[in-house]
Amino acid sequence: MVSRFKIPMVVLAVALSVSMAFSQKIVRTQGGEFHGGIAHMLGFYADYLDLTDAQQAQMKDIIAKEKPTIQPLIQQLAQGHQQMSQLEQAGTFNEASVRALASQQSQTMTELMVQKARIKSELVALLTPDQKAKLAKFEARRAARFQKHMQNGQGVSPAAPNE
Template identity: 30%
Template structure:
C-alpha cells in the first residue's frame, strides 16, 4: 500500500509539473503570445474559433452574420468557465510557490478543473456543430477537401522533419 502511495505521489507531481510548465513553454515558442502583441497562431483565438477554416468557402453575408453570432454566443457562454479555470489554475500555482508539495490540495484543485475543462470542450463541440449547420452541402464538401489537403501537407512536413532529424543523428 505504501508503494502505491509513492507511485500516486510521483504521478501527481509529474502531472502537476507538466501542467505548470506547459503554458510557459508555449508562451516562449513562436506560436505563443510572447512578442506577438496578443495575436496567436492564425487568428484562431479570442472569439475567432474556426474562422480560418471557413475563410475560403465564399460565405454569404447572411452566413458570415450567423457565424459571428455563433462565435459571440460561444464567447459569452464560456467566458465565466475560462475565468473559473484560470482562477483554479492560479490557486494551484500559488499553492506550489509555498515550497512544499501538498498532494491533497493539488489533487483537489486538479479535480475542480476537470468539470470546467469538460464543459469547455462540450461548448467547442457545440460551436463546431452549429457552424457546420450554417454551411451548404457544397461548402461542407469544399471544407472537407481543404482539411484533407491540410492533412496531407502536415504529413509531408512531418516526414521532412523526421528525415532531417535522422540526418542529424
C-alpha cells in the same frame, strides 16, 4: 504498441495546453474581453471557406449568443491556472490540493469542450456541402500533423516564461 496510458496522457496534455492558452488570453486581455477560441474560428471559416455575408452574420449571431456561456468557463480555467501556479511555487507539495484543483480544472475543461463542440456543430450546420468537404480535408491534415508531431516524441511544448 501504444501503452494504455499514452492516449489519456496525450488527451490530458492537449486539454491542459488548450486551457492554458484560453486562460492566458483572458488574463492578458483588458476588461476580460473574449478573444481567440470560437471568435477566432469564425475568422478562419470566413477566410478559408469563403463564407457568404449571410453565413458570417449568422455565425456572428451564434457566437454572440454563446459568449455568456463560454466566458465564465474561460475565466474559471484562468483562475485555476493561477491557483495551480501558486501551488507549484509554494515550496512544499500538497498532493491533495493539486489533485482537487486538477479535478476541478478537468470538469471545467470538459464543460468548455462540450460547449465548443456544440457551437462548432451549429456553425458547421450553416456550411454548404462543398464548404463542409473543404473543412473536413483541412481538419484531417491538421490531425495528421498533430499525430506525426506526437509520434516524434515532441509532445506539447510549454509556453515561454515571458509569453
